[in-house]
Amino acid sequence: MNLSEKIISEIEKRKIKQSDLARLIGVDSTVVSSIIKGRRVGNLTISRLVKALGPEYEQYYEYQTCEICGKKFLPKNNRIKTCSVECSRLNVNKICAKWAKSNRSRNIAKDTDAQRFGWGAKVKGPAVSVAEYNSVARKEHGSYGQRGAAERLAQSGTMRESMGLG
Ligand SMILES: [Zn+2]
Structure with a gap:
């Protein structure tokens, strides 16, 4: 039924x-x-x-399969792609690393948030939802802005390792 x-x-x-x-x-x-x-x-x-x-x-209930660990979980909404804060962090790092790799020559510091996070249609950023980004930011650096700053540093090479961008 x-x-x-x-x-x-x-x-x-x-x-x-x-x-x-x-x-x-x-x-x-x-x-x-x-x-x-x-x-x-x-x-x-x-x-x-x-x-x-x-x-x-x-x-x-509609379960979703976590994009990182493959575990089934109950997402609060359909934008959530990972089962936990840990998997979300890995997913953001994975997406950021992939994105950084394909944007190495760009000056990230000059990008707007829309460009960095893919809100703009013209310049594609990493496909990370704002909710996911914020949850990771809170866990790692305290705020959205600090995470953004850390990411820009990471992309310039100084924080690569700590961000897991290797
Ligand atoms: Zn997971």
Whole structure:
């Protein structure tokens, strides 16, 4: 039974309206109707279903495979690609190392954040999400800015080893 069918049967079983079920779950009624239409919902919504309707909804969690260690994990949102802070750090270093290698001749210090992190369409930066970048920055250097500074130093060669860019 897919989630859409499950929700339809839940409504029939309880003899309630879509809006009543939405209230019970604690979501907007548009969320319930989009589930019924078969649209994907995030793990956060699934966790609300589990809490309100029972553990049989745990089967609808969407697990992701960690890009670093291959372990299955439950991402809070679809931008998270790694299972832990440790794997996230390795992933950022891997992406930065790859990016540094292909951008060796560029003057990184002159780049804008958009260029460094790939927000701009013109200049492609490393594909690291801001959330992931921040979590690593906090762990390693205290702040986003300090991590950025460390990275620029690393790319100029002085902190290469400590950054794992070897
Ligand atoms: Zn992992």
